[in-house]
Amino acid sequence: MPFDARSTESSAALGIRPRCDLCPAASHCPVGGASRDDLACWNASLHSLVPLPTAGKMLFESGAPARSLYIVRAGCLKSYTVDEEGNERVRAFYFPGDMIGLDALGADSYPSTVAAVTASQVCRMPLTEVRALLARAPGVMQNLLERISRDLSTALALSGDYTAEQRVAAFLVAMSQRVGGAPGAVRLPMTRRDIASYLRLATETVCRVLTRFEELGRIQSESKTVRMLDAAGLRTLAEPVNLMPVLRAA
Amino acid sequence: MPFDARSTESSAALGIRPRCDLCPAASHCPVGGASRDDLACWNASLHSLVPLPTAGKMLFESGAPARSLYIVRAGCLKSYTVDEEGNERVRAFYFPGDMIGLDALGADSYPSTVAAVTASQVCRMPLTEVRALLARAPGVMQNLLERISRDLSTALALSGDYTAEQRVAAFLVAMSQRVGGAPGAVRLPMTRRDIASYLRLATETVCRVLTRFEELGRIQSESKTVRMLDAAGLRTLAEPVNLMPVLRAA
DNA sequence: CGGTTCCTTGAGAGAACTCAACGTCGGTGG
DNA sequence: CCACCGACGTTGAGTTCTCTCAAGGAACCG
Numbered sequence: 001m002p003f004d005a006r007s008t009e010s011s012a013a014l015g016i017r018p019r020c021d022l023c024p025a026a027s028h029c030p031v032g033g034a035s036r037d038d039l040a041c042w043n044a045s046l047h048s049l050v051p052l053p054t055a056g057k058m059l060f061e062s063g064a065p066a067r068s069l070y071i072v073r074a075g076c077l078k079s080y081t082v083d084e085e086g087n088e089r090v091r092a093f094y095f096p097g098d099m100i101g102l103d104a105l106g107a108d109s110y111p112s113t114v115a116a117v118t119a120s121q122v123c124r125m126p127l128t129e130v131r132a133l134l135a136r137a138p139g140v141m142q143n144l145l146e147r148i149s150r151d152l153s154t155a156l157a158l159s160g161d162y163t164a165e166q167r168v169a170a171f172l173v174a175m176s177q178r179v180g181g182a183p184g185a186v187r188l189p190m191t192r193r194d195i196a197s198y199l200r201l202a203t204e205t206v207c208r209v210l211t212r213f214e215e216l217g218r219i220q221s222e223s224k225t226v227r228m229l230d231a232a233g234l235r236t237l238a239e240p241v242n243l244m245p246v247l248r249a250a
Numbered sequence: 251m252p253f254d255a256r257s258t259e260s261s262a263a264l265g266i267r268p269r270c271d272l273c274p275a276a277s278h279c280p281v282g283g284a285s286r287d288d289l290a291c292w293n294a295s296l297h298s299l300v301p302l303p304t305a306g307k308m309l310f311e312s313g314a315p316a317r318s319l320y321i322v323r324a325g326c327l328k329s330y331t332v333d334e335e336g337n338e339r340v341r342a343f344y345f346p347g348d349m350i351g352l353d354a355l356g357a358d359s360y361p362s363t364v365a366a367v368t369a370s371q372v373c374r375m376p377l378t379e380v381r382a383l384l385a386r387a388p389g390v391m392q393n394l395l396e397r398i399s400r401d402l403s404t405a406l407a408l409s410g411d412y413t414a415e416q417r418v419a420a421f422l423v424a425m426s427q428r429v430g431g432a433p434g435a436v437r438l439p440m441t442r443r444d445i446a447s448y449l450r451l452a453t454e455t456v457c458r459v460l461t462r463f464e465e466l467g468r469i470q471s472e473s474k475t476v477r478m479l480d481a482a483g484l485r486t487l488a489e490p491v492n493l494m495p496v497l498r499a500a
Numbered sequence: 501c502g503g504t505t506c507c508t509t510g511a512g513a514g515a516a517c518t519c520a521a522c523g524t525c526g527g528t529g530g
Numbered sequence: 531c532c533a534c535c536g537a538c539g540t541t542g543a544g545t546t547c548t549c550t551c552a553a554g555g556a557a558c559c560g
Contacts, residue, residue, distance in 0.1 A: 083490055091406055103403065106396030111403060135388055138381070142356070148398050149356030155405035156341055161450040161549095164516070192539065200411040202517055207540055223525085223539085240333060414548070442507065452549055457508055473507085473557085 023073055023123075048124050049073065052116035059100065059114040059122065066104035068124045072096050075120025076179075076189045079112040080197070090198040092151070093117070093190065095178055102148050105130075118189045157243045158200065167199040168209045170238035172219070176228060186226045273323055273373075298374050299323065302366035309350065309364040309372065316354035318374045322346050325370025326429075326439045329362040330447070340448040342401070343367070343440065345428055352398050355380075368439045407492045408450065417449040418459040420488035422469070426478060436476045 052059060052075065059070065062081055077094040091112050094100055100122065104110050134141045162170075176186045188195065196203040210226075213219045218234060220227040228234060302309060302325065309320065312331055327344040341362050344350055350372065354360050384391045412420075426436045438445065446453040460476075463469045468484060470477040478484060 089410065103399050106392070106399030131388070131392075134391065135385060138385060141384065142381075144356075145398075146356035148402065149353050149361075152353050152398070152402050152405055153361065155402060155409055159405060159409035159450060160339065191537090200409065203538090204518085204540080205516060208516095211540075441505090453506090454508080454550085455548060458548095461508075 052120040062113045070100040070122040073121040076117040079114045169234045170241035170243040302370040307366045312363045320350040320372040323371040326367040329364045419484045420491035423488045
């Protein structure tokens with residue numbers, strides 16, 4: 001049963017316009033880097049705050065009419081498609097500041113399903129307003145284009161024929177840049193299965209590689225948290241993959 | 251060097267403003283679907299016609315400052331990156347009507363090198379004018395976004411872990427939709443090596459798959475031309491890949 | 501007609517997958 | 531509070547697909 005964002009808007013914290021100047025994700029958010037005028041535009045266009053209180057909750061389903069663009073405010077989400085055999089294919093992970101639905105800008109329905117990996121909050125902006133905003137605020141458009149370009153680069157990076165070790169190393173490096181927790185430690189909120197699906201590997205292969213990394217003293221794995229003991233070595237391994245180009249603070 | 255009647259036009263027309271209403275690629279070109287006003291905008295912005303008279307000729311190199319967007323008028327081009335070992339990785343093929351440089355819209359330098367696969371002609375439009383045009387003509391912007399979205403989908407499609415047969419079948423199907431020559435026949439202007447690089451396979455694997463397809467009566471291969479004897483079967487094989495979504499006439 | 505480059509086929513090797521079993525974790529209800 | 535259940539994580543054994551290495555033939559061009 002598709003989860004309708006609007007249906008929850010009436011409850012509790014919602015209905016309240018999100019205030020960008022109070023957002024916990026401001027440092028990553030496109031709004032953060034916007035000029036004063038652009039910021040005003042964004043703020044006026046942000047329609048509502050959508051809560052996804054539990055893991056697995058869907059934001060929208062593949063094929064649904066594309067009506068909104070979302071920005072992650074807190075939590076972690078994934079987009080995926082499901083083939084006829086029921087296999088999930090994870091296409092992307094989203095973290096605070098990331099935009100969801102960019103690939104629907106040129107289409108009229110979402111090409112993939114998006115669901116929460118952990119409890120999350122996202123800001124919603126109707127596509128009609130996005131389009132209007134693009135015409136008014138060139139800075140916003142530039143930001144959007146940069147984000148799409150980056151998504152494209154990431155997709156191309158993953159399409160390369162790299163070894164399992166290179167892929168996993170690249171993933172760890174990218175995640176540590178993206179959600180850096182304690183120095184040298186990464187928290188991976190998603191399951192091994194999701195990671196494997198994203199990297200186009202078998203779950204077992206991801207496990208084995210992590211084990212091997214640990215045996216070699218490159219990492220120290222403890223369920224969902226990974227300490228990177230040899231960050232330089234991992235970076236060297238990951239280098240050719242070039243997954244998720246360095247994100248700049250807009 | 252195979253080239254058509256247009257070659258005369260090219261040598262004569264160098265430096266002449268291209269006339270979109272006379273373009274051989276009009277049916278695929280974004281300009282073709284544009285409104286009368288948008289068309290006027292495009293026409294005014296198109297800066298020059300660039301001829302790439304021989305295969306291998308470079309349009310621009312990876313890392314060069316991104317200054318222009320190009321539209322293919324005739325021929326076939328490829329974009330690729332070169333890793334530190336000197337291996338080429340083909341990222342895309344371009345045919346008449348395709349836009350080159352969309353992934354540079356959000357960057358300041360081209361992320362890949364683009365070179366002619368066969369003798370080609372491309373229309374050039376300075377990025378400064380593109381950006382100005384985007385603000386003026388919403389229809390053009392929508393068209394651009396659609397194209398970027400499609401590129402993204404294609405990249406994501408290729409990143410899946412499909413078998414060699416699925417990849418090759420998907421490629422044949424996509425190419426037949428894209429450059430449909432005689433009914434049921436596809437002309438593949440690029441080398442096997444380029445195809446393999448694009449599909450992330452070894453050259454030999456592409457050859458073997460084509461041979462197997464021929465043994466099974468699915469195709470009839472004759473150097474660069476492939477007759478598709480069992481288009482339905484190929485489509486079924488290719489289906490999960492979903493390479494290059496159906497292109498719509500704008 | 502000699503020299504590349506491209507295409508094709510064969511044989512062997514290796515990386516990742518599948519199948520299978522077992523340990524672990526977190527939630528739920530008795 | 532603890533026992534149970536299901537999902538997740540880890541490890542092992544065998545298989546398979548694709549790659550690498552090698553060589554011969556075909557096409558193209560100077």
